[in-house]
Amino acid sequence: MMRVLRTIPYTLIRMSRDYITLLLLxxxxxILITIFYFVLGxxxxxxxxxxxxxxxxxxxxVFQLFGGSIVIAYIQDDLFSARRQRILVAPMSLPLYALSISLCGMFFSIFLGFLLVLFTGVGLNVEWGNVFWVMYIIALLAVLSSLVSxxxxxxxxxxxxxxxxSDVYGIGCVVLAGLFFPIPDYPVITFINEYLNPLLLAANAISYAQSNLFSDAYxxxxxxxxxxVITFIIVYVLGRRKI
Amino acid sequence: MIASLNGIVKRYDSKLVLDYIDLEINEGQIIGLLGPNGAGKSTLIRCLTGMETVNQGNVTLFGDGKKPFQNKNKEKIGLVTQEISIFPELTAKENANFFAGVYGLKGEERKRRVAEALAFVGLAEQTKGKAQNFSGGMQRRLNIACSLVHNPKLLIMDEPTVGIDTQSRNHILQAVKQLQSKGTTILYTTHYMEEVEAIASEVVILDKGQIITKGTVQELIQNIQHEEKIKVEVSHPEEVSLANIQALPDVKQVIKDGNQILIVTSANSGHLDRILTIIKEDSGVVGINVEKPNLEDVFLTLTGRTLRDGGSV
Structure with a gap:
């Protein structure tokens, strides 16, 4: 356990130096939010x-939906590529190491979300409401996206x-939420957006909290x-087979 | 004994990759595991380290045959992977620190071992450089440092010199010898016979999943040594009496080729002196070259194929 814990700072350093991810997420x-700031006025x-x-x-x-790509990249690099041999030979638990990478990826995704909230709140005066609640919802969204990945x-x-x-998952959620173009009011799509689409679940949780309608937000x-919970169970079953 | 493989059989589906392998690795040895690409060297390493389960046979590590791959034994093994498996985003020091932590090193000991390992591979001046900015040779050396940082008893090196320059290769080979002198046991796989000849105390030749022979370099060569070729460069080739040389016992063939006389004799015939005396009676001797068989010849004799590319000759 301690040996895996000692790897965590290095995993976080690696993520912080992954400039492509920082650029994309x-x-x-x-840049996009700033452009909209000027366009919408x-x-x-x-x-x-x-x-x-x-x-x-x-x-x-929306960008939290794509945070799962961090977990995919690092799990792939460390457990399913050339580095796998060295990790397998090391005297530490492989499932625990996989868990540590996943948690680091989730944490990093949440941290990027926090920076976006900070930028929009402080830099562009966006009213988020209770920041702790917002970060809590963003954390749930990041965790869910990572588990899906x-x-x-x-x-x-x-x-x-x-x-x-993973891209299809992210873009699919955005499309179903009607952000690209209006979505017809079919019962199936309404059901998906009301119960399954994590983007709208998170958006509604934040929106209702801003209106002090916490029972709906909950x-x-x-x-x-x-x-x-459901995705975690699936990950657990699949992960035991694969790792 | 450091490790042993007894009757190891490994199949991938119906393909037999390791065919009843028996191998003992004793303390302080450098075992050169030689074989062409696809011979089964990497699979043997994967079975030896527990990365792959075997279909049949037993692996024993550090005297432990019941649970050979428990952490207590893994701590004593270092693996230099064939592909470079360091973290490109981390510095040399951070890479070594990562693996030091994984192997349970802490505090001052960890700092000391990281510094020593990087110095050992010649990266003491580049500790703060990111691995992704290193040359291929430097990355190879960092790859080795990460495997050495915990001071393993058994170091397994899987083709550690693939694709690097001569300078880095020589540095690695010297490092391997130094490690042996410090008591590290090394299993070194390669398809470069020159490397094995330079460092190995015992050579194991693997082909098509089978160990076809093993022993010291000299033993292996002697086993196949039937003849040697003596090339003598002379000043007046037309005056040399080839018949006198041919009359010597054990001389199989004498060929004149320009200024050179090629004499094929049985191995260790001891005729060099007499041949030179005969030639000197008729001509001056400009140069002599005695060609001895090498491991390439051993492989060729045993398999009918060349080692480097596995092709038929």
Whole structure:
């Protein structure tokens, strides 16, 4: 256990020096949100609030959906590539090491989400409401996305396929949420968005909390939690087989 | 004994990769495991280290045949992987520190061992450099440092010199010899016979999943040594009496080729002096070259194929 714990600082250092990930999950959203800040200007939404607030919040959450790619990359590098041999020969628990990488990936994704909340809140005056609640929801979303990515990497043999499927998961959630184009009001899609789409579950949990409707916010938080429990069980079963 | 493989059989589906391998690795040895690509060297290493389960046979590590791959035994093994398996985003020092931590080193001992391992491979001046900015040879050396940082009793090196420059190769070979002098036992796999000839105290030749022969370099060569070739460069080749040389016992063939006389004799015939005397009666001697068989010839004799590419000759 201690031996695995000693690897954690180095895993986090590696992630912090992964400039491509930082570019895609931090710099790109900051640029996009800033562009929307200037494009939307003083435009208001149906409730009379600045429309930019909704956009900034949703975009912050959208990029959490892709945080799972961090876990995919590091699990692949350390457990399914040339480095696997060295890790297998080392006197430490492989499943524990895999867990530590996954937790580091989740933590890093949450940290990037925090930086986005900080940037939009302090830099662009976005009203997030209770920051602790927001970070809690972002953490749940990041954990869920990472677990989905783990399911993908444990389910397919080809890492590239896992990455593409991970992209499909992220983009699919965005499309179903109607952010790219309006989605028809079919019962199936409404059900998915109400119970399964993590992007809208997180957005609703934050939105209701901002309106002080915490009983509704808890419902969406609870649905996210159920998603985490289910995906965790699947990861556990698949991971035991694969590692 | 450091490790042993007894009757190891390994199959991938129906393909037999290791065919009843018996191997003993004794303390202080450098065992050169030689074989062409696809001979089963890497699979043997994977079975020896517990990365692969075997279909049949037993592995014993440090006298432990019941649970050879428990952490207590793993701590005593270092593996230099064929592919470079360091963390490119980390510095040399951070890489070594990562593995030092994994092997349970702490505090001052960890600092000391990290510094020693990096100095040993000649990276003392580059400790703060990121591995991704290193040359291929430097990455190879860092790969070795990470395997040495915990001072293993058994160091397994799987083709550690693939794709590097001569300078880095020589550095690695010297390092291997130094490690042996410090008491480390080394299993060194390669398909470069020159490396094995330079460092190995015992050679094991593997082909198609079978150990085809083992022994010291000299033993292996002697086993196949039937003849030697003596090339004498002379000043007046037309005046040399080839018949007199041919008349010597054990001389099989005498060929004149320009200024050179090629004499094929039985191995260790001891005729060099007499041949030179005969030639000197008729001509001056400009140069002599006696060609001895090497491990390439051993492999060729036993398999009918060349070692480097596994092709037929």
């Amino acid at each position: 931090l710099v790109v959203p900051i 003083d435009m208001k939404n149906q409730y009379g609030d600045l429309a930019f607030y909704d956009t900034a919040q949703l975009m912050t959450l 783990l399911i993908l990497i444990f389910s397919v043999k080809n890492i590239k396929l896992a990455e593409r499927l 419902i969406y938080m609870f649905r996210l939690g159920i998603g985490i």
